[in-house]
Amino acid sequence: MSLTDETARRMAMLLHHRKATLAQGDPVIPPIVASATFHLPSVQSGGQFYGRNGNPTWDAVEVQLSILEDAEAVSFPSGMAAISAALFATLKAGDRLVIPSDGYYVTRVLSEGFLKPLGIGVQPLPTASYGTADFTGVAVVYLETPSNPGLDVVDIATVAARAKAAGATVIADNTTMTPLLQRPLDLGCDLVVAADTKAPAGHSDVLFGHVAGREPALMQRVRDWRRMSGAIPGPFEAFLTHRGIETLDVRLERMCASAAIIAERLAAHAAVRNVRYPGLPGDPSHWAVGRQMANGGFLIGFELDDAGAAEGFLARCPLVEQSTSFGGTHSAAERRARWGDAVAEGFIRLSVGVEPVDVLWQAIDTALTA
Ligand SMILES: *Cc1c(COP(=O)(O)O)cnc(C)c1O
Numbered sequence: 001m002s003l004t005d006e007t008a009r010r011m012a013m014l015l016h017h018r019k020a021t022l023a024q025g026d027p028v029i030p031p032i033v034a035s036a037t038f039h040l041p042s043v044q045s046g047g048q049f050y051g052r053n054g055n056p057t058w059d060a061v062e063v064q065l066s067i068l069e070d071a072e073a074v075s076f077p078s079g080m081a082a083i084s085a086a087l088f089a090t091l092k093a094g095d096r097l098v099i100p101s102d103g104y105y106v107t108r109v110l111s112e113g114f115l116k117p118l119g120i121g122v123q124p125l126p127t128a129s130y131g132t133a134d135f136t137g138v139a140v141v142y143l144e145t146p147s148n149p150g151l152d153v154v155d156i157a158t159v160a161a162r163a164k165a166a167g168a169t170v171i172a173d174n175t176t177m178t179p180l181l182q183r184p185l186d187l188g189c190d191l192v193v194a195a196d197t198k199a200p201a202g203h204s205d206v207l208f209g210h211v212a213g214r215e216p217a218l219m220q221r222v223r224d225w226r227r228m229s230g231a232i233p234g235p236f237e238a239f240l241t242h243r244g245i246e247t248l249d250v251r252l253e254r255m256c257a258s259a260a261i262i263a264e265r266l267a268a269h270a271a272v273r274n275v276r277y278p279g280l281p282g283d284p285s286h287w288a289v290g291r292q293m294a295n296g297g298f299l300i301g302f303e304l305d306d307a308g309a310a311e312g313f314l315a316r317c318p319l320v321e322q323s324t325s326f327g328g329t330h331s332a333a334e335r336r337a338r339w340g341d342a343v344a345e346g347f348i349r350l351s352v353g354v355e356p357v358d359v360l361w362q363a364i365d366t367a368l369t370a
Pocket of ligand 1: 078079080081083104144148173175176194195196197198207208209325
C-alpha cells in the first residue's frame with residue numbers, strides 16, 4: 001500500500017516502544033492497570049496520582065499514537081469523546097464553526113444540539129465545497145476526508161492554508177484513512193481527531209478515540225477537557241486498542257488491496273451503479289490518491305436498484321456482516337439511507353475486511369446476482 005519510508009519506520013518503532021523502558025522481568029506487553037488510585041505519599045513527585053488524570057495503560061496507547069501521528073496524542077473512550085474534546089477545547093460563545101453537511105452525522109447532531117444552544121454559529125457545508133468556501137469570520141473549520149459515507153475529499157493543504165489565513169483553527173477527522181494513509185497535521189491542520197474504534201483497534205470489540213496536535217497550548221486544553229469532563233478511556237479498552245494498533249499496517253495492507261480489486265469488479269457488475277472508491281481512476285476523489293492519501297482506502301460506496309435490492313443483497317451475502325461501523329477484520333456493510341444520510345435508497349457502504357479476496361468476491365458476486 002506504499003507507505004512512505006518515514007511511515008514504515010514509525011510503524012516499526014511503535015512495535016518496540018516499550019523496550020527502552022523495560023527492566024529485567026518487566027512484562028513486554030503493557031499491563032492492564034485497573035487502579036483508580038496510586039500510591040501518593042507526596043504531591044511533589046511525578047508519576048500517576050488519580051485515575052481520571054492518568055493511567056499507565058492509556059500511556060502505552062498514547063505512545064503508539066504519538067509515534068504514528070508524530071505529535072502529542074490524548075486518548076478518549078470513543079471517537080465522539082475525542083471530537084467533543086477538540087470542539088469544546090477550541091470554541092466559545094459567539095464563534096462560528098464550519099462542519100461537513102455530509103460527514104459523520106453524530107458530529108453534526110452534536111454541533112446542532114449542544115454547541116448551537118451555547119451560542120456557537122454552526123454552518124454545515126458539503127465536503128465537495130470546502131475547496132471554494134469563504135472562511136472569513138470562522139473560528140473553527142472542521143473537515144472530514146474522505147467523508148463518511150460519500151467518500152468526497154477535501155484538498156487538505158489548500159483548505160488548511162486558506163482557513164488559517166482567515167484566522168481559523170483547523171480540525172480534521174482522519175478516521176477513514178488513519179495516520180498510516182493520510183497525515184493532516186503534516187498538511188497544516190491544527191488538530192486531528194479519529195475514531196480508533198474503526199481500523200486502528202480494528203476488531204470491532206472496543207470503542208476508542210484520540211486527538212493529536214503539535215501545539216502544546218491547544219493540546220493542554222484537550223487534556224484539561226478530558227480531566228474535567230471525565231471522558232476517560234478504561235484501561236481494558238486501552239489494552240485492546242494497543243493490541244489492535246500493533247497490526248494496523250498488516251490489516252490495512254490486505255483491506256486496501258482487496259478493496260481496490262472489489263471496487264473494480266463492482267464497477268463492472270451489471271447489478272451495480274455509481275461505485276465510489278477513491279482508488280478508481282474515474283472517481284471524483286481520485287486526484288487525492290498519491291497526493292494526500294497513500295491509497296484508495298478500504299471503504300467503497302455503491303448503489304443497487306432500490307432499498308429492497310440493497311437489503312436483499314446484505315441479507316444474502318454470508319461474508320459481509322450487516323452492521324454499522326467499519327474498519328474491522330470482518331467485511332461489513334449497510335444501507336446508509338436507513339440512518340437518514342443524504343444518499344440514494346439503494347446506496348451501500350462496504351467496509352472491506354481481511355478475508356481472502358477471491359473468496360470474498362465470490363460471495364459478493366453470488367449475492368448480487370441471486
Ligand atoms: C465512527 C466515527 C466517529 C465516531 O466514533 P465512535 O468511536 O463511534 O464514537 C467519528 N467520525 C467518523 C468519521 C466515524 O466514522
